[in-house]
Amino acid sequence: MNFQKVYTATDVHIAGEVFRIIDDVPFVQYGSLKEFDEQLPSVFLEEMALLLNEPRGFAGINGCLVVPPFTESGDAAAVFFNHEGTLPIHYGGVIAVVTALLESGRLKEKTAGEYFIETVQGVIPVIAVKEKEQVVSARMALGECTVVKTDVPLLDASYTVVQADQRYALFDNKALGLKIELSELSTVKKWGKNTLQELKTNPDIQGVILMDDEALVQGKIKTVTFRKDGWIVRSPGFGPTAACFASLLSRGGIEVDQTLLNESVYGSFLESKAHHDRKVQFAVNARAFITGLQTFVFDPTDPLPKGFLIK
Structure with missing residues (x-):
């Protein structure tokens, strides 16, 4: 076997929806998260297909890359994508990222339990409760509905x-x-x-x-x-x-x-609540579970270098 490329990732599911948080961020220059998001389809296209398509992935899986924050208040920045390309926001993915970072020790636990994830659509606050090294619940406000x-x-x-x-x-x-x-x-x-x-x-x-x-x-x-x-x-x-x-x-x-x-x-369940704050705001409570720490390899002799999707 010829290991031309090796990738590592953390798989997380929330109420059955799977997120693959990929550790291998492409080495490109970018001045903002929006610029990185715009570059991703061209500089990471082969990897996106390889890691989301079958036989390594499947139709319902979502991808995510985590990079350092751009603001002092941010704890991390994230870009989301699926089989069709990048996504401006994926609320479930935000909670998946917070859970994976906290449980792996890459994100320092805060006494107040509030964490800020930067996305292309802005900074998303998440309230996470951690007990015995596990994030047992996470709550986030959603955008306007x-x-x-x-x-x-x-x-x-x-x-x-x-x-x-x-x-x-x-x-x-x-x-x-x-x-x-x-x-x-x-x-x-x-x-x-x-x-x-x-x-x-x-x-x-x-x-x-x-x-x-x-x-x-x-x-x-x-x-x-x-x-x-x-x-x-x-x-x-x-x-x-x-x-x-x-x-x-x-x-x-x-x-x-x-x-x-x-x-x-x-x-599976998601819990939602609404409240008045000049206008009606919605929030969702959920819990994410890490299902695997994955290592993927690309062999150049593989006849399915871009994978496939059965529809």
Whole structure:
């Protein structure tokens, strides 16, 4: 075996969604995090494919690079990417980064438990609670989340347009009668594929959420979120959770200061809460788990140097 390149990474999952935090940052000059983010697709393209695509990765994995902060108040800076390119922000990735840095000792524990991660969209504060060398919970405020339009007709249903971390088409399951259960996943996936196909005429929609609020009186909902490429988000999703909360608030289904649990089709949870601070602000509580400290190698004789994705 010819080890031409060797890469190390920390794998972390939050409610089932996987983040690969890669230690090998490309040696390029950059004056700002935005400049580094802009350079990444050209200087790190082969590595992004190698480390996210199968057989080393899979369709649902997210990548992340951590670099020193640019401000005195920042604890670290992070750039996120997936199979399609860089991402301006990934809320789950921010918590994954804080957890990995704290549990590995690369980030010094603070008495107040507040840490600041710089992203292309600004500095994100995270409140992390650490017990016995493990981060047992982390809470972060999300960006603005707004209901843009309601009752948009599509086929035999209608949807609500919500702007969160991206723009979502949110469908209420009452009119559809689907079961958000793992045993019914093939039926749900078929619905998602057909819905995304119909929404191709609306380029602003970047994701589709199917929400079941049957247990809302207990403060619980179940959701499935489809990315624009058709893949299901492996967790309930930070942006989708806030989008559902904003929609429910707008129609009086839930009150500010209530806690909302969002359960994924896989049985994982994210906890969200809203409060008034001149405008409604959303926060999500979650816990991340380190699943592996990985070493990857690239052999130039490998017939799959860029990997592959099965769709």
